Amino acid sequence: MREAEFGLAICVLLLLMCESTLGRFVVEKNNLRVTSPQHLKDTYECAIGNFGVPQYGGTLAGAVLYPESNQKACKSFTDDVSFNFKSGAGLPVFLLVDRGDCYFTLKAWNAQKAGAAAILVADDRPEPLITMDTPEEGHARSDYLQNISIPSALISQSLGEAIKKALNKPDMVKVNLDWREALPHPDDRVEYEFWTNSNDECGPKCDSQKQFLKDFKGVAQILEKKGYTQFTPHYITWYCPEAFILSKQCKSQCINNGRYCAPDPDEDFGRGYEGKDVVVQNLRQACFYKVANETGKPWIWWDYVTDFAIRCPMKEEKYTKECAEDVIASLGVDVKKIRECVGDTEADVENEVLKGEQKAQIGKGARGDVTILPTLIINNRQYRGKLDKGTVLKAICSGFEETTEPVICLRDGIETNECMENNGGCWIDKASNITACRDTFRGRVCQCPIVQGVKFFGDGYKHCEASGVLRCGLNNGGCWKDSQQGRTYSACIDNRTKGCKCPPGFKGDGIKTCEDIDECEEKTACQCPDCKCKNTWGSYECRCGGDLLYITEHDICISKNARPRVGWGFVWLIILGMTVAGGVAYAFYKYRIRTYMDSEIRAIMAQYMPLDNQAEVAAQGSNRNV
Structure with missing residues (x-):
């Protein structure tokens, strides 16, 4: 390619980049808490480096050391005999270095090789905190960038000077880096975006991105299928300034009359794939997600991008529409719908999908503009650090509200289970191994549990008590x-x-x-005559003599045929009563019989001879007739 063409291409790219980078850039921060000496005790802000491994959701304590030489850490410490990485307190070492003279990443790499657990870079000017970033492609060796595994933080010039003065006394300076609030964690679902690119010819950065997609696919799909996360892929595009729309460079890098552009993969406009090929494939991937999401299976986007990277690489000249559609068809997605979404890339019209992507690049709320690739946005905050499966998973897990994290966030290697040591200082019923300690990604909480539907109440620290229906079934x-x-x-x-x-x-x-309770001894049972009391565990037994039975409810003895036991005197009394009653009844009976017989005899005799009263009645009748 001629030098003039190359120079013009670079100018176009710079113009395109300037349009985006003039946007708002947000510095992501975490806290640095100084725990000693006393006069420095406080919590300070520091900026998270855009490399290494920040401990999202966790903390890291250490002792600060400032080297006597090589204080900017621009060369290896292996030959520096004046530097000793033993903190003297058994704590990890936080290496404090000065800003300047070399890349931030090189400072971190030299500190890591020397054994530091973290690096603190003191600013060399009084200014607001900035984000320590990786070098631009081609400006530094990148072979070590992906190997940086320690966290890094930029601190203010004033804090750096205060720490140095304390170390000169000498005081031991102990600090704690705290990432627990670095990302919002409002509820039980994490929303994250991944700004990526289908280009696989951009060197180590593209290689690490492809590896991340492959490694993280399984985790991402599990979280998405079970509703723990809501994932959205995005693609950066630039537009060609109007003055350059007809140039060869814009025509080779843009589609839809300069509206959507991407850099040439190999920066050679005369051979290989062009920037517009990348834009079209990015659009196809975005459309695949759109169609898959509409069918309720957004997670198969991960299958598509990983399969495409394997089956359709640029190096084998398979980065084509035909290869892409073969992958789409193999995943059971309607190719026709994808084509309709992609539309006519040669027409002088807007594409709704790419138009939405450009709009999404603009920052909202606490999130800055997206200007670099790859970029990960978690709960509307930009992730800082190495693009690594474990590191990214930790960051996503820190975005869940406490106690709502999925099990995958609580496994070994992702977080430290604080309930394992002294039960986290929470209440525990050792007999049944029921505990109020609940492990979360950011630490433990002491909260009375719900076990098998039984709710425990209490403070969670010293006391928890079961309550409610079915509580007796649990311990x-x-x-x-x-x-x-x-x-x-x-x-x-x-x-x-x-x-x-x-x-x-x-x-x-x-x-x-x-x-x-011994009911027999306390005279609370078997009080009837002739009852014999025997104490049993939890109760007592009463027995009666002979063939009698004891009735507990009435505290009496009765015979087995259900007739009550009575004395002979009472029996004779009944017999006497019955005899008297029988005599009286007999006398009354005799009297009634005698009276009846008398009246019958008188009636018979009256028929044959008048009686005295009858004569008187007859005489009175005669006198009335006179």
């Missing part, structure tokens, strides 16, 4: 329970109340002890 509600002599008694009542009460026949606190 007997924390109450006393024992079995003896074939019987089982419990101090727990299975209802909506809480607390423990010894059952009838026992006395005690109901929690640890319930002792048997």
Whole structure:
């Protein structure tokens, strides 16, 4: 390619880049807490470096050391005998270095090789904090960039000077880097965006991006399928200034009459694939996500981009529409819908998908503009650090509200389970291994649990008590329970109340002890005559002599044929009463018979001879007739 063409191409790219980089850039921060010496104790802001491995959701404590030489860390410390990485306190070493003379990444790499756990870069001017970034492509060796694994932070010039003065006394300066609030964590779902590119010819950066997509695919799909996350891929495009629309450079790098552009993959306009090829494939990937999302399976985007990278690489000259559509068809997505979404890339019209992508590049709220690739946005905050599966997963996990994290966020290697040591200082029932300690990504919380539908109430630290229906089915509600002599008694009542009460026949606190009450000794049972009392565990037995049975409810003895036991005197009394009653009844009967017989005899005799009263009646009748 002629030098004139190359120079013009670079000018066009610079113009395109300037349009984007004039936007708002937000510095992502975390906290640095100085714990000693006393006069420096406070919490300070620091800026997260855009490389290395920030401990999102966690903290890291260490002791600060400032080297006697090589204080800008622009060369290796291996030959620097004046520098000693032993903190003297058994803490990890935080290396404090000065800004200037070399790239931030080189400082971090030299510190890491010397054994530092983190690097603090003190600014060399009084200004607002900035983001320490990686070098531009081609301006520095990039072979070590992906190997930086320690976290980094830029601190203000004033804080750097204060720490140096304290170290000169000498005081031990202990600090704690805290990333727990570096990302918002408002609820039980994390929303994140990944700004990427289909170009695979941009060197180590593209290689690391392809590797990340391959490594992170499984995790991303699990989180998305179960509704823990909402993922959206995005693609950066630039537009060609109107003055250059007809130039060869814009025609080879842009589609739709200069509206959407991407740099030439190999920066050679005379061979290989062109920038417009990248724009079209980016558009196709964005359309694939759109169609897959409409069918309820947005996670298969990860399958498409990883399969495309494997099956359609630029190096093998397979970076084509035909290869892309073969991959789409193999995943069961309607190719026709993808074509309709891509539209006519030669027409002088706007493409709705790419138009939306350009609009999304503009920052909103706490998020700055997206100007570089790749970029990860988590809960509307830009992720800083190495594009690595484990590191990115930690960042996503830190975006969940406490206690709502999926299990994948709580496994070994992702976070430290603080409940494993002394139960996190929370309440625990050792008998049933029920604990109030709940592990979260940012630490532990002491919260009375819900176990098998039973809710525990309390402060979570010293006390938790089960309450509600079914509570007795879970560790007997924390109450006393024992079995003896074939019987089982419990101090727990299975209802909506809480607390423990010894059952009838026992006395005690109901929690640890319930002792048997001797009803026989306390004279509270078997009070009937001739009853014999025997104490049993939790109850008592009463027995009556002979063939009698004891009735507990009435405290009496009755015969087995259900007739009550009575004395002979009472029997004779009944017999006497019945005899007297029979005599009286007989006398009355005799009297009635005698009276009846008399009246019958008088009636018969009256028929044959007049009686005295009848003569008188007849005489009176004669006188009335005179």
